[in-house]
Amino acid sequence: MFEQLYDRYTSADHKVWSMLYARQIGAIENTSYQQFKKGLEDLGFSPTAIPNFSTINERLRRLTGWDVQAVPGLIPGKEFFTLMAAKHFVSTTWIRKMEQLDYLEEPDMFHDTFGHIPLLADPIICKYLSKLAQIAAPYLNNEQVIELIGRLYWFTVEFGLVKEHGQLKIYGAGILSSPGETEFCLSPKATRLPFNLEKILSTPYPIDRFQEQYFVIEKMEDLPAIADQLADWLVINKNKIGLFIQPNAAA
Numbered sequence: 001m002f003e004q005l006y007d008r009y010t011s012a013d014h015k016v017w018s019m020l021y022a023r024q025i026g027a028i029e030n031t032s033y034q035q036f037k038k039g040l041e042d043l044g045f046s047p048t049a050i051p052n053f054s055t056i057n058e059r060l061r062r063l064t065g066w067d068v069q070a071v072p073g074l075i076p077g078k079e080f081f082t083l084m085a086a087k088h089f090v091s092t093t094w095i096r097k098m099e100q101l102d103y104l105e106e107p108d109m110f111h112d113t114f115g116h117i118p119l120l121a122d123p124i125i126c127k128y129l130s131k132l133a134q135i136a137a138p139y140l141n142n143e144q145v146i147e148l149i150g151r152l153y154w155f156t157v158e159f160g161l162v163k164e165h166g167q168l169k170i171y172g173a174g175i176l177s178s179p180g181e182t183e184f185c186l187s188p189k190a191t192r193l194p195f196n197l198e199k200i201l202s203t204p205y206p207i208d209r210f211q212e213q214y215f216v217i218e219k220m221e222d223l224p225a226i227a228d229q230l231a232d233w234l235v236i237n238k239n240k241i242g243l244f245i246q247p248n249a250a251a
């Protein structure tokens with residue numbers, strides 16, 4: 001089992017964390033959805049020290065029953081959803097170097113922890129993740145279905161926007177851990193569409209640049225029903241799934 005070796009982080013690593021944290025906490029002040037900041041507080045995130053998974057996990061298990069499990073890097077969707085079904089959310093433990101503050105080829109622990117972990121303190125997100133994992137369970141060896149579930153995950157958990165008291169707010173972890181995308185996604189330059197399951201399922205996504213579109217949900221409480229909608233869709237469309245995998249599939 002892979003572990004976070006907390007004592008191995010250097011003072012330079014903690015300094016990188018401090019810089020990323022300071023920059024991003026300012027960016028999300030008025031832009032993240034309400035529960036996000038509460039999650040950061042409830043889980044005891046520090047502005048100056050890399051989160052220690054064992055401390056975070058004590059609080060997280062008490063709050064929602066979830067925990068964070070250290071992994072060496074990106075893992076296949078099959079493994080990701082299997083762990084998620086048992087309420088384990090995976091996170092890398094490495095942090096970028098000072099010279100990589102703005103660009104990374106693969107998400108580091110700042111994305112995984114700052115972006116995702118506060119969401120795990122929100123019961124609605126946890127319910128949604130559990131449902132996605134349950135939906136994925138019978139399809140773990142079906143790459144096409146796992147890809148489609150991955151698209152829904154991408155446009156919600158990673159890059160989702162939500163309306164809150166009449167204002168657009170961010171709940172996607174990929175945005176909440178990126179100062180550039182935090183600004184971009186709410187700007188007039190970004191394309192924002194009402195949530196549309198079938199459009200999402202037929203949309204391959206870029207991983208190396210800002211998203212070409214963001215999908216807006218009406219309220220966070222809609223997420224569990226969105227998962228149910230996916231489950232129904234997979235049953236109704238079981239013979240058409242291949243069509244949606246094509247890059248330019250018609251929705």
Ligand SMILES: [Fe+2]
Nearest residue numbers: 116158173174
């Ligand atoms: Fe992520």
